[in-house]
Amino acid sequence: MISVLFVCLGNICRSPLAEAIFEHKIKVLGLSSHFKSDSAGTSDYHIGELPDDRTIRCAQNNGLKISHRGRQVNRTDFREYDYILAMDESNLNSLNQMKKRFNFPNKEIYLMRDFVEGHEGLPVPDPYYGGEKEFEDIFQILDQSIDGFLEKVKETHQLYA
Numbered sequence: 001m002i003s004v005l006f007v008c009l010g011n012i013c014r015s016p017l018a019e020a021i022f023e024h025k026i027k028v029l030g031l032s033s034h035f036k037s038d039s040a041g042t043s044d045y046h047i048g049e050l051p052d053d054r055t056i057r058c059a060q061n062n063g064l065k066i067s068h069r070g071r072q073v074n075r076t077d078f079r080e081y082d083y084i085l086a087m088d089e090s091n092l093n094s095l096n097q098m099k100k101r102f103n104f105p106n107k108e109i110y111l112m113r114d115f116v117e118g119h120e121g122l123p124v125p126d127p128y129y130g131g132e133k134e135f136e137d138i139f140q141i142l143d144q145s146i147d148g149f150l151e152k153v154k155e156t157h158q159l160y161a
C-alpha cells in the first residue's frame with residue numbers, strides 16, 4: 001500500500017481538493033487498492049471543519065464530490081505516509097520544522113508541483129483570499145500535478161494499470 005498525504009495551511013481549500021482529485025484518478029485507473037490518501041493542514045485553524053464552500057463548489061463544477069474534515073498534521077503522519085506533498089514553500093518549511101521536532105530527519109517532503117517538468121519548486125497558490133477563478137486555477141494546477149505524481153509513482157512502484 002502506497003500512502004500519500006496532501007498538506008496545505010488550512011486543510012479546507014487546496015489539500016482536500018487534491019485528495020478528491022487523487023482519489024478520483026486512482027479509481028478511474030483501477031489503482032485504488034494500491035493507495036491510501038488523506039489531507040491535513042499545518043495549522044490548527046480549521047480542525048473539524050468541512051472544506052470551504054468555494055472548494056466544494058469547485059469540486060462539484062468538475063464532477064467531484066468532496067468529503068473531508070479539517071485536521072492538523074501530526075507526528076504519526078510522518079511514520080504512516082510514504083509521500084507527504086506540500087502545496088507551497090511555507091507549508092514545506094512548517095513540515096520541515098515538524099520533521100525535526102518529531103525526529104524524522106530522513107523523511108523527504110515534496111512540493112506538489114515537483115512532478116511536472118518545468119514546474120519544480122512552484123507553489124499551488126493559496127486561493128483563500130481569491131474567488132471562483134482562483135479556485136478553478138488551482139484545480140487545473142492540482143489536476144496536472146497529480147497526473148505527474150502518478151506517472152512518477154507508477155514507475156517507481158511498477159504499477160501497471
Ligand code: 4NP
Binds near residue numbers: 008014126
Ligand atoms: P488552504 O487555504 O491552506 O488551501 O486550506 C487556506 C485556508 C484558510 C486559511 C488560509 C489558507 N486561513 O488563514 O484561515
